[in-house]
Amino acid sequence: MRVIEVDNYDEMSEKAAELILEKIKENKHANLGLATGGTPVGTYRCLIKDHTENKTSYKNVQTFNLDEYIGIDPDNPNSYHSYMKANLFDHIDIPAAQTHIPNGNAEDLAIECLRYDKMIEEKGGIDLQLLGIGTNGHIGFNEPGTPFASHTHVVELAQSTREANARYFNSLDEVPTHALTMGISSILASKGIVLLASGEMKADAIYELLYGKIDEEMPASALRKHSNVTLIADKDALKKVKGQRSVACGQ
Ligand code: F6R
Secondary structure, three states: OEEEEEOOHHHHHHHHHHHHHHHHHHOOOOEEEEOOOOOOHHHHHHHHHHHHHHOOOOOOOEEEEOEEEOOOOOOOOOOHHHHHHHHOHHHOOOOHHHEEOOOOOOOOHHHHHHHHHHHHHHOOOOOEEEEOOOOOOOEOOEOOOOOOOOOOEEEEOOHHHHHHHHHHOOOHHHOOOEEEEOOHHHHHOOOEEEEEEOOHHHHHHHHHHHHOOOOOOOHHHHHHHOOOEEEEEEOOOOHHHOOOHHHOOOO
16 A cells, blocks of 8 residues: 655645646546545635636546435435535536436335446446545444445445534434445456545545455455555544654555
């Protein structure tokens, strides 16, 4: 795993945007895997700024989001559909039909999971997957204990995840209990992965990711099995790994 240490959130965001823009320059038909949450907001802001100033086009890009809550209308401001529109899609020239997000309102969720994985595969797979990490080590909504062999599936959100996301809702009770998420195996099928981490709250998870056991109890540790992962983390997120960096990162 390649580790890029940056000073702060803004530098992390700029670096991540740089890697995404490089990918689009290399292949204007790039398939991008996208995440939601607080971490990538700055990255999306940098992409919007670049689009405005440098006119990078997304007309041929396809995007695939990691996850969506179950039982929330796509128009609900807290849905990941709304998040993606507000934070990125409404500000760049990507055709709506090329933005893909699991449908948490599908009548048959099992069929929706199969459809989502099959669609990604049929479109040639993900070239670059952007990830955040939960304080418990989740990636996507793959909570501790999720099989590494998992494809897109329905999950019950961990209490810590619901509490962390309650900041976007009026109360904890409003945070959905279930979500659809790409599985660990779907994520590992991406050709390249960029994991972002900012802030001391992520320091334990980043330590475990780099030095802990590769174990299903620590979902992000699966990333050590992939040969093209870049972690962009700020000083606070790397706080616990100081002095140990030389032995870190395996590959
Ligand atoms: C979001 C996602 C989650 C978040 C993680 C970190 O699509 O898949 O894994 O990346 O919960 O969230 P933030 O960035 O809010 O700390």
